[in-house]
Amino acid sequence: MKISVIGCGYLGAVHAATLASMGHTVVGVDVDPGKVQHLAGGVAPFHEPGLDELLRDGRASGRLRFSTNPADARDAQVHFLCVGTPQGKTSDAADLTYLVSATQALLPHLAAGAVVVGKSTVPVGTVEMLRGELATRPDVLLGWNPEFLRQGTAVKDSLVPDRLVYGVEGGRPAAFHPATGAALGVTAALDAVYGPLLAAGIPRLVCSFATAELIKSAANAYLATKVSFINAVAGLCDAAGADVTELSEAMGLDPRIGSRYLHAGLGFGGGCLPKDIRSFRAQAATLGISAVEDWMGLVDAVNVGQRMRTVGLAAQLCGGSVAGRAVTVLGAAFKPDTDDIRDSPALDVADRLAAAGAHVTVTDPKAVNNAWLRHPGLRFESSTQKALQDAELVLLLTEWDEYRHLCPATAGQLVRRRVVLDARNVLDAAAWQEEGWVVRGLGTAATSGGLTAAAAR
Ligand SMILES: NC(=O)C1=CN([C@@H]2O[C@H](COP(=O)(O)OP(=O)(O)OC[C@H]3O[C@@H](n4cnc5c(N)ncnc54)[C@H](O)[C@@H]3O)[C@@H](O)[C@H]2O)C=CC1
Numbered sequence: 170m171k172i173s174v175i176g177c178g179y180l181g182a183v184h185a186a187t188l189a190s191m192g193h194t195v196v197g198v199d200v201d202p203g204k205v206q207h208l209a210g211g212v213a214p215f216h217e218p219g220l221d222e223l224l225r226d227g228r229a230s231g232r233l234r235f236s237t238n239p240a241d242a243r244d245a246q247v248h249f250l251c252v253g254t255p256q257g258k259t260s261d262a263a264d265l266t267y268l269v270s271a272t273q274a275l276l277p278h279l280a281a282g283a284v285v286v287g288k289s290t291v292p293v294g295t296v297e298m299l300r301g302e303l304a305t306r307p308d309v310l311l312g313w314n315p316e317f318l319r320q321g322t323a324v325k326d327s328l329v330p331d332r333l334v335y336g337v338e339g340g341r342p343a344a345f346h347p348a349t350g351a352a353l354g355v356t357a358a359l360d361a362v363y364g365p366l367l368a369a370g371i372p373r374l375v376c377s378f379a380t381a382e383l384i385k386s387a388a389n390a391y392l393a394t395k396v397s398f399i400n401a402v403a404g405l406c407d408a409a410g411a412d413v414t415e416l417s418e419a420m421g422l423d424p425r426i427g428s429r430y431l432h433a434g435l436g437f438g439g440g441c442l443p444k445d446i447r448s449f450r451a452q453a454a455t456l457g458i459s460a461v462e463d464w465m466g467l468v469d470a471v472n473v474g475q476r477m478r479t480v481g482l483a484a485q486l487c488g489g490s491v492a493g494r495a496v497t498v499l500g501a502a503f504k505p506d507t508d509d510i511r512d513s514p515a516l517d518v519a520d521r522l523a524a525a526g527a528h529v530t531v532t533d534p535k536a537v538n539n540a541w542l543r544h545p546g547l548r549f550e551s552s553t554q555k556a557l558q559d560a561e562l563v564l565l566l567t568e569w570d571e572y573r574h575l576c577p578a579t580a581g582q583l584v585r586r587r588v589v590l591d592a593r594n595v596l597d598a599a600a601w602q603e604e605g606w607v608v609r610g611l612g613t614a615a616t617s618g619g620l621t622a623a624a625a626r
């Protein structure tokens with residue numbers, strides 16, 4: 170099939186490349202000429218494992234190209250809208266202006282009977298609003314196909330998703346022929362797009378626009394809830410002298426609970442969960458559902474609280490204040506295996522420590538270039554060894570494998586004080602303590618110890 174992907178960021182670039190790998194002919198359109206140049210050259214403009222290979226394959230096969238001109242999408246039968254829906258500047262609600270302008274730019278180039286399908290994460294009611302934008306083209310079909318991929322595993326998540334969700338006009342009853350059961354309209358078009366995935370047994374759920382919009386928001390809200398729940402319990406563990414890592418392991422072995430998104434620490438960040446729970450909160454407020462509104466407010470507050478708590482613990486480990494202290498931060502990306510620094514908890518903490526007078530050095534395997542542009546008050550170092558040199562306090566804030574497997578003896582030779590705040594609870598505390606380190610986690614008070622001694626140094 171001929172397909173266009175409008176918006177080629179973390180979501181759209183991966184979507185375009187994986188569709189081409191399934192045999193479709195794909196054009197990716199983006200307003201950012203630099204991004205398009207990279208992608209057209211077969212190089213991902215951001216770090217995403219496996220994407221470069223797919224881009225190169227797509228280029229070599231001639232099935233994948235990129236452009237800044239929406240007119241280049243005119244031959245496509247299906248258009249996927251993948252532009253950003255960031256948090257608005259003055260409220261919690263999502264900013265839909267990119268979606269509206271992308272739709273308007275595409276409108277004059279739509280072929281007769283084309284299918285326009287949104288993948289961006291949007292508040293409930295957005296598809297109805299976009300239908301108004303397409304009012305002059307009753308022949309054009311509209312659908313919503315929310316995306317659930319995670320950065321860092323985006324290629325695999327796209328090729329082997331847990332499920333496909335199609336939001337269609339009239340919902341499930343309108344999606345299939347009443348007599349034959351054959352898929353109709355948008356459902357048939359998306360079945361053709363995702364043929365190889367459906368043949369591999371990936372479940373496909375067809376529902377109304379409103380349900381599709383809410384499925385995506387609710388899924389992210391639930392993941393965020395799980396993380397904030399365990400982080401709230403981590404606070405309880407600290408107060409009670411219990412260990413949240415052991416608690417979480419035991420809870421997670423119950424299949425009704427499951428261990429994923431139950432890892433306590435610095436909390437969630439990134440371009441999605443934080444803005445999506447705020448958008449969900451704003452939607453609930455508009456619809457007058459105070460339970461969801463209050464719930465999301467609490468999930469957000471617990472999450473932001475973990476950052477404050479980390480800053481407070483850093484001060485405690487420095488005897489009450491970080492002012493004048495050399496602090497090394499391991500990690501700048503919002504999570505490992507990405508160079509994305511959008512709402513990065515690590516950089517938020519680093520900024521706060523710098524504002525409190527610490528001399529902060531930040532290192533990261535992939536995100537240093539992105540980070541130094543936006544955080545001029547911090548010092549960046551790409552070598553872990555150089556970053557650790559003469560540190561008085563080390564903070565592990567993004568759990569890259571490289572940091573999980575740091576040798577405590579080697580690191581100990583580099584620093585001035587052997588004190589580490591493991592805000593992702595991933596280090597083998599006993600191994601580090603054996604090398605003379607004071608180790609502090611979040612919610613792991615029972616295994617830390619040595620705090621008073623650390624503060625005194
Ligand atoms: N990043 C992720 O892992 C996932 C993101 N999503 C959702 O997908 C959407 C996009 O997210 P990201 O890819 O992370 O954002 P992004 O900011 O990386 O990419 C958005 C792209 O859209 C482009 N753009 C803006 N206006 C345009 C226009 N009029 N025409 C063409 N291109 C235009 C921008 O230049 C940018 O490259 C958001 O709604 C997000 O919530 C959903 C699932 C996963």
Ligand SMILES: O=C(O)[C@H]1O[C@H](OP(=O)(O)OP(=O)(O)OC[C@H]2O[C@@H](n3ccc(=O)[nH]c3=O)[C@H](O)[C@@H]2O)[C@H](O)[C@@H](O)[C@@H]1O
Pocket residue numbers: 290316317318319320321389392396429430431432433434435436437438439440441442503504
């Ligand atoms: O809508 C989106 O954009 C995407 O948002 C998340 O994906 P992503 O933001 O890439 O990252 P996750 O792996 O979900 O991690 C999010 C944050 O939660 C944190 N986290 C995750 C799990 C955990 O146990 N504890 C924890 O603190 C991570 O460090 C990270 O900062 C969802 O997992 C995807 O399904 C969704 O498609």
